Amino acid sequence: xxxxxxxxxxxxxxxxxxxxxxxxxxxxxxxxxxxxxxxxxxxxxxxxxxxxxxxxxxxxxxxxxxxxxxxxxxxxxxxxxxxxxxxxxxxxxxxxxxxxxxxxxxxxxxxxxxxxxxxxxxxxxxxxxxxxxxxxxxxxxxxxxxxxxxxxxxxxxxxxxxxxxxxxxxxxxxxxxxxxxxxxxxxxxxxxxxxxxxxxxxxxxxxxxxxxxxxxxxxxxxxxxxxxxxxxxxxxxxxxxxxxxxxxxxxxxxxxxxxxxxxxxxxxxxxxxxxxxxxxxxxxxxxxxxxxxxxxxxxxxxxxxxxxxxxxxxxxxxxxxxxxxxxxxxxxxxxxxxxxxxxxxxxxxxxxxxxxxxxxxxxxxxxxxxxxxxxxxxxxxxxxxxxxxxxxxxxxxxxxxxxxxxxxxxxxxxxxxxxxxxxxxxxxxxxxxxxxxxxxxxxxxxxxxxxxxxxxxxxxxxxxxxxxxxxxxxxxxx
Amino acid sequence: xxxxxxxxxxxxxxxxxxxxxxxxxxxxxxxxxxxxxxxxxxxxxxxxxxxxxxxxxxxxxxxxxxxxxxxxxxxxxxxxxxxxxxxxxxxxxxxxxxxxxxxxxxxxxxxxxxxxxxxxxxxxxxxxxxxxxxxxxxxxxxxxxxxxxxxxxxxxxxxxxxxxxxxxxxxxxxxxxxxxxxxxxxxxxxxxxxxxxxxxx
Numbered sequence: 001x002x003x004x005x006x007x008x009x010x011x012x013x014x015x016x017x018x019x020x021x022x023x024x025x026x027x028x029x030x031x032x033x034x035x036x037x038x039x040x041x042x043x044x045x046x047x048x049x050x051x052x053x054x055x056x057x058x059x060x061x062x063x064x065x066x067x068x069x070x071x072x073x074x075x076x077x078x079x080x081x082x083x084x085x086x087x088x089x090x091x092x093x094x095x096x097x098x099x100x101x102x103x104x105x106x107x108x109x110x111x112x113x114x115x116x117x118x119x120x121x122x123x124x125x126x127x128x129x130x131x132x133x134x135x136x137x138x139x140x141x142x143x144x145x146x147x148x149x150x151x152x153x154x155x156x157x158x159x160x161x162x163x164x165x166x167x168x169x170x171x172x173x174x175x176x177x178x179x180x181x182x183x184x185x186x187x188x189x190x191x192x193x194x195x196x197x198x199x200x201x202x203x204x205x206x207x208x209x210x211x212x213x214x215x216x217x218x219x220x221x222x223x224x225x226x227x228x229x230x231x232x233x234x235x236x237x238x239x240x241x242x243x244x245x246x247x248x249x250x251x252x253x254x255x256x257x258x259x260x261x262x263x264x265x266x267x268x269x270x271x272x273x274x275x276x277x278x279x280x281x282x283x284x285x286x287x288x289x290x291x292x293x294x295x296x297x298x299x300x301x302x303x304x305x306x307x308x309x310x311x312x313x314x315x316x317x318x319x320x321x322x323x324x325x326x327x328x329x330x331x332x333x334x335x336x337x338x339x340x341x342x343x344x345x346x347x348x349x350x351x352x353x354x355x356x357x358x359x360x361x362x363x364x365x366x367x368x369x370x371x372x373x374x375x376x377x378x379x380x381x382x383x384x385x386x387x388x389x390x391x392x393x394x395x396x397x398x399x400x401x402x403x404x405x406x407x408x409x410x411x412x413x414x415x416x417x418x419x420x421x422x423x424x425x426x427x428x429x430x431x432x433x434x435x436x437x438x439x440x441x442x443x444x445x446x447x448x449x450x451x452x453x454x455x456x457x458x459x460x461x462x463x464x465x466x467x468x469x470x471x472x473x474x475x476x477x478x
Numbered sequence: 479x480x481x482x483x484x485x486x487x488x489x490x491x492x493x494x495x496x497x498x499x500x501x502x503x504x505x506x507x508x509x510x511x512x513x514x515x516x517x518x519x520x521x522x523x524x525x526x527x528x529x530x531x532x533x534x535x536x537x538x539x540x541x542x543x544x545x546x547x548x549x550x551x552x553x554x555x556x557x558x559x560x561x562x563x564x565x566x567x568x569x570x571x572x573x574x575x576x577x578x579x580x581x582x583x584x585x586x587x588x589x590x591x592x593x594x595x596x597x598x599x600x601x602x603x604x605x606x607x608x609x610x611x612x613x614x615x616x617x618x619x620x621x622x623x624x625x626x627x628x629x630x631x632x633x634x635x636x637x638x639x640x641x642x643x644x645x646x647x648x649x650x651x652x653x654x655x656x657x658x659x660x661x662x663x664x665x666x667x668x669x670x671x672x673x674x675x676x677x678x679x
Contacts, residue, residue, distance in 0.1 A: 008624075015631060022638065063624040104642035111635050118628060130628040137632055141639030 004062035007069045009054065010047045010077055011117050017043035018110040025103035033101035037092055040106040044085045044113070051078050059476055065185050066124035075473035076120040076252040079329060083244035084113045086336045086451075089444035090343055091237035097346070097440065098235075105145055109241060112138030116245055120252030123260070125174040125184040128253060132170075132217070135246060136163050142241065143234040155233025162216070162226040170213025176206030177261075189261035199265055207265055210257070211272050217250035220310065221279035224303045228291075231299035236351065239295055240339035243302055244332050251309065251328050255321055258313060259477045266316065273314050278409060280307030285416035294342055294353050297420060298335065301379060304417055305331045308394055311410055315397040318478045322470040323393045329466065330390040330459070334375050337452025340445045341372045346438040355424060360433025369428045371453045378456045380421035381414050386459040386466075393467055486526050493519035504559050506552045510545060517541050531611040 005012065021039045025032045051074055059070035088106060095101050115138060118131030140160045146152025178184055180202040181192040193199065199207075216223040231239045262269060284304030291297040309331070312324025345352050362369040378387035391414060398407040459466060496515040503509050517540050524533035566573075604613050618626050 064621050066624050102642060104638055108635060108639060108642070111631060114631065115628075126622070126625045127628075130625045130632065134628055134632045134635065137639070138635050141635070141643060144643055 007060055007062045008067060010050045011114050013050055014043060014047050014110055015114045018107050022107050032103040036103035037106045040088050040110050041085060043110060044081050048081045061123060065187060066127040067121045068123040069121060070476040072473050072476045073121045076248055077117050080116050080245055080248050083248060083332055086448050087241035087244055089448055090240050090340055092444055093440060093442040094237045094343060105142060108138045108141050116249035119249040122253060123186045142238045143230060146235040151233040152235060155230045158226055159230045166213045166216035169209045173206045173209030176202050180206060186261040193264040204268060207268055214254045215276050218247055218306045219303055220276040220306050221283040221303060227303055228296045228299040232293055232295045236343050243298060243335050248332060270314055273310050277307045277310035277314060280304060281410060281413040285413040288417060288420045292354055294355050308391060308410060311394045311398055315401045318474055320397045321474045322467060323397045325474055326467050326470040327390040327394050330386045333452055333455045334378050334387060337371060337375045337449050340449040341368060343445060344368060347435060355427055357434060358427050359431035362429045363433045364436040371449050373425045373428055374453050374456060376421040376424045380418040384460045386456040389459060389463045482526060489519045489522040506557050510549050510552055514541050514545050530609055531614055
């Protein structure tokens with residue numbers, strides 16, 4: 001038992017810290033909002049230290065093989081903690097300015113983090129499902145947390161209903177696979193499936209339902225319908241969180257499923273992923289073009305980027321998954337900075353999110369504009385920024401596997417999608433300046449933006465380093 | 479006839495009678511109370527079957543929580559029995575159809591259950607001389623402690639979220655403050671003015 005508890009020390013630390021902060025909030029009430037936010041950051045730093053201390057430990061399965069702790073889990077948890085930290089840091093200023101400083105929201109964010117960490121460590125359908133529900137429930141609450149805003153409530157209801165549908169689909173898929181294999185843990189399922197020559201209808205249907213639920217979580221077309229509405233309706237501080245952390249968790253859980261128990265079914269799931277990926281890339285490229293709202297644009301950007309990430313899964317093998325993981329991390333790094341800029345968009349104390357509001361920002365706020373331009377060009381895949389390397393690596397593994405057609409198609413959609421990223425740069429630099437944005441001092445926001453932009457630019461110095469880290473991280477799955 | 483048999487017949491008879499009462503009584507509050515009686519008797523039948531944990535669950539969850547909620551809803555909503563009766567009659571054919579399909583399905587399951595492979599070997603065999611509540615607790619706190627604790631955290635998140643989302647400070651609403659009211663003295667609110675005749679206030 002004690003080894004099991006030691007193995008999940010990062011999750012335990014985060015959960016216990018969240019409970020302590022909850023006690024503080026219960027005693028001090030609204031006044032605890034700022035201390036709780038700071039405490040949350042301290043808790044995440046502590047968890048990061050714990051993760052760093054245990055990173056080198058050998059892989060182990062605990063709780064009756066329900067939870068596995070290996071380099072893959074630890075690496076993704078570190079990325080998750082950093083993403084949560086960025087989201088918490090970015091939420092400080094808007095919570096103060098919008099007068100909704102409530103201690104509950106940082107606490108719920110931390111508990112969502114516990115669920116996400118559970119997802120990337122799950123090695124059993126039951127553990128995966130409860131962890132996934134935990135993060136989903138916390139996110140539903142955060143999405144609805146806009147101060148008595150009808151749009152936030154609408155986004156929350158939409159997210160809950162579609163999220164419940166996705167959970168149901170996934171649970172059904174798990175039940176079918178359980179019926180076919182008689183096991184819930186990944187290791188046994190894999191052994192059983194390896195012994196089957198031609199998987200029957202039950203296994204095929206279970207796989208399809210499971211993938212539909214996962215596609216909803218990473219918002220891949222055609223299961224993306226919720227993404228633009230929820231991104232636009234949720235308070236921007238929550239959209240930031242939604243765009244960063246849950247994607248890491250879902251991609252990690254998906255990788256564990258596809259290259260673990262479902263590996264013997266690769267011939268069945270590769271075509272499904274091809275459809276999801278092609279549909280996501282195409283739909284995001286086309287629908288993104290007509291978006292006027294920056295948050296909706298970022299929703300389509302997420303959908304498209306998840307499509308490119310899936311290309312790495314399709315290529316398969318350690319190289320393919322490493323490319324996908326590298327792509328995911330570069331995406332998270334860039335998007336954190338983009339949301340730091342979106343959160344800086346206020347005029348006369350009101351939040352603005354339209355792209356035209358950024359007109360001529362280069363004149364009034366040259367640094368902010370330069371940072372945003374760099375991030376947009378990186379997302380578009382313009383060399384020599386990080387986004388270019390990420391796309392290059394993914395296309396390269398595809399071509400190495402002989403999937404020319406898919407790589408060429410991905411390249412074409414990149415060109416279409418580049419239009420809307422570059423349009424933002426054009427608005428920043430070449431449009432007639434609009435009224436200047438409010439100048440609200442926010443050191444945390446500036447820090448997140450600086451880290452993001454520097455990361456995106458500095459990858460040029462060591463393009464191989466990120467990919468090497470990703471290779472080490474995915475090694476335990478193969 | 480053993481005492482257990484006798485107990486079963488008494489419990490089953492009261493169960494059926496109170497269940498019929500739920501359907502036929504005119505007063506919705508009586509119907510809810512009769513449903514509580516039904517649950518108690520069903521719990522008794524579960525105990526006779528050796529499923530004490532299910533019996534406890536039935537009483538704690540259904541009688542303790544769900545039925546109390548029902549009672550509140552029924553008492554707060556103004557239900558017109560005559561109107562409901564008319565609506566019920568209109569829905570009778572559909573209701574009978576659904577009931578018939580359900581009965582047929584349950585019969586099919588009951589008839590085919592014994593023939594299912596593995597029906598005789600439960601996933602977790604109950605050890606000799608251990609009650610089912612204890613056996614369940616042993617499994618929940620050993621093999622399944624991880625998902626069980628995560629489920630606990632999920633409930634905590636739900637509670638925190640429900641309170642945080644519904645309890646908003648609304649400056650536009652006037653609230654009653656009992657402390658302020660009782661602390662108020664006549665001097666705070668009234669001014670006694672001596673009015674001399676023929677001059678006015």
